[in-house]
Amino acid sequence: MSRRGKPSRMYSDNATTFKGSDRELRFIHQEVIKSELFKNFISNCAENNVEWHFIPPRSPHVGGIWEAGIKSMKFHFKRIIGQSLFTYEEMYTCLTLIEACLNSRPITPLSSNPDDLSPLTPGHFLIGTALTAPAESDVTEINIHRLDQWQKIQQVRQHFWKRWSREYIVELQQRSKWATSTRPAAVGDIVIVHEDNIPPLCWSLGRIEAVQPGRDGKVRTVSVRTKSGVVKRSVHKLSPLPV
Template identity: 45%
Template sequence: METLLVQIECCLNSRPLTPLSDDSADLEPLTPGHFLIGSALKAVPDTNFEAIPYNRLTRWQQTQRAVQEIWNRWHREYLATLQPRTKWCNPPVTIEKNRLVVIMDENFPPARWPTGRVHELHPGPDGIVRVVTLQTSRGFITRPVAKLCLLPVASSGTEDSE
């Protein structure tokens, strides 16, 4: 049980909060792990046990499967909070160049958050950006805006009086 809780804690404390710097070459976000140990938390990827019935798994494999199930649900729900949904009557969220984003990818193991910086915008005929080119640690990729989550950035010019 302690192993399960520590691995879940690692998953929760690995989530990206905000960009670590404004440098366009920096692809690492600030995480709760930075406050705990000074750097991002990493987890060793393990075999995916979700398709195997529980009764065929050893205790260690059952623990890893529980972590994987919790990770899948939590990371989907957390990414949904980062994606603002607007109605057709409101303008969509604008995405700018050099903005750090989290890439939605269900195939990444627990505690891994693929990130990238917006390198190029590809607006449609109506002027709305629906596809962008991202700079990642592995090169450039093209993704739809619906599969990206913008990290919140503290605005330095305005302050809320509320």
């Protein structure tokens, strides 16, 4: 609440720490109700109650999207960290940088303007705009023993970004069976262009301006307008936004 503000609903699993917090908050609430001094306070806050919902025990699949995000983060983070030891401050900084990477993913176009390539991201729901990060030099290929404390954290973030962003883009491009037809790329669609060596929190977005169908009528090549101009790409190098 100190970071994001007071929510109206909270969803979590049945971890013992969460259940204990729920009992403690309920106890405090009952004590406040008994006090005559806080009746006015209660009446003013009655319409701002926070609902805490728990998913069934031992059923992480009920968590849906947030459990999937946690799984994706843990999968790559464990392999990047390995046997490295971090202080609390280093680990907290590293997790915050990775949090920004996850919340920078594009969801859907922000407007219907064909010249606007800005996407809606989870960061917009958190701070009202897209998340950004200062430019940092690439240290992924440098031996870890030659890096200072900050560069080690940057190296972890850059390794995570390369692994996770590549996996996320592949998930957006569903490869269905050849027996069923899918919606082809169309003019006006906003897509993620597969590019190498993209810095963290940066996504190469573009809008399809023209399609070049083959002799069989299937669209395999399109012209995409990006910030750097119009480029021609195969549809296999493009991923539509999830929404």
